Amino acid sequence: MGFGIEITGQDGGGVFIVQDTDLNMINYQIVAQGTASSYTPSSGDKVFINGNYSGTQGHPICAQTSSGTISFQKVSFSGNVGQHLSNVSVTAATCNYIVLRKANIASNSGGNYGIQLFTSSGTVAFDSRRITVNDSFVMTESRAPRSVSGNNGQITTDGDAYLEVDALFSLIVSGLSEASVSACTWNGSGTGTGRLRYLSFFSSHENQSTDYFTNHNTMLLGKDR
Numbered sequence: 343m344g345f346g347i348e349i350t351g352q353d354g355g356g357v358f359i360v361q362d363t364d365l366n367m368i369n370y371q372i373v374a375q376g377t378a379s380s381y382t383p384s385s386g387d388k389v390f391i392n393g394n395y396s397g398t399q400g401h402p403i404c405a406q407t408s409s410g411t412i413s414f415q416k417v418s419f420s421g422n423v424g425q426h427l428s429n430v431s432v433t434a435a436t437c438n439y440i441v442l443r444k445a446n447i448a449s450n451s452g453g454n455y456g457i458q459l460f461t462s463s464g465t466v467a468f469d470s471r472r473i474t475v476n477d478s479f480v481m482t483e484s485r486a487p488r489s490v491s492g493n494n495g496q497i498t499t500d501g502d503a504y505l506e507v508d509a510l511f512s513l514i515v516s517g518l519s520e521a522s523v524s525a526c527t528w529n530g531s532g533t534g535t536g537r538l539r540y541l542s543f544f545s546s547h548e549n550q551s552t553d554y555f556t557n558h559n560t561m562l563l564g565k566d567r
Contacts, residue, residue, distance in 0.1 A: 367467065368444050368445055368465060368466075369445045369459075371442065371473055371479070372440055372474075372479050373442070373474060374440075375440045375441065377439070378437070379436050382411045386443065386447060387443050388441070388508075389440075390441075390479075390505060390506050390564060391437040393527070394531050397435075397436065398436055398437055399528055400527065402417040402525035402541045403417070404511060414439075415435050418430070423493065424494070427543060427552045438504070439504075440504055440564075440566055445468050445469055445472055446465050446466040450471045457469075480567055484562055485557060488558075489557065490557045492555045493541075493554040496535070496536050497540050498538045499533050499536070501528060502532070503537075505562070509560075509561045510526060511523075512524070518548075520548075523542065524540075525541045538563075542555045542557065
């Protein structure tokens with residue numbers, strides 16, 4: 343048998359389910375959103391970014407984590423994608439970000455009114471008191487491991503999509519002139535060919551060569567509504 347309650351709604355983004363009664367799903371909700379070049383999440387948070395911002399749009403964007411803070415960074419290099427890339431470096435990049443947190447660990451915003459949903463084990467699956475913003479977030483697409491080419495492969499045609507930062511990274515060893523990068527380029531809003539493109543490579547100064555790789559892990563994409 344199912345547990346809880348299923349709420350089906352419809353808006354400009356289409357039909358959506360708030361809570362599935364059969365799978366004991368725990369709702370993710372937006373706990374922070376804004377525009378910045380870094381964010382420090384709490385444990386378990388999912389951070390999504392969109393690079394359609396002045397000075398960021400059209401550039402490969404990666405993410406680096408240090409002491410718990412995720413920094414959004416613009417990747418620069420010499421050479422043309424698909425060939426050998428050298429002089430790889432990163433600088434701060436301003437991105438739009440959205441942070442999701444499970445309902446069972448999100449904090450109450452106050453008050454003793456609203457609605458709660460529980461799983462069959464008694465875990466909080468949804469609590470209206472823990473909603474702190476008017477927007478909600480919907481997962482729209484995903485890309486399986488090794489399904490997107492690292493040589494500027496198309497991630498999605500939806501330029502308004504946010505990409506989870508777990509798919510992005512960079513490791514640059516300046517003394518050895520080596521760099522390993524996984525980045526996404528946002529090429530404008532709306533729908534069109536190549537709105538989000540993927541760049542993943544290892545560049546070796548010693549071998550004067552650059553290898554390109556498909557995505558290693560699943561890419562999660564979503565949008566606010």
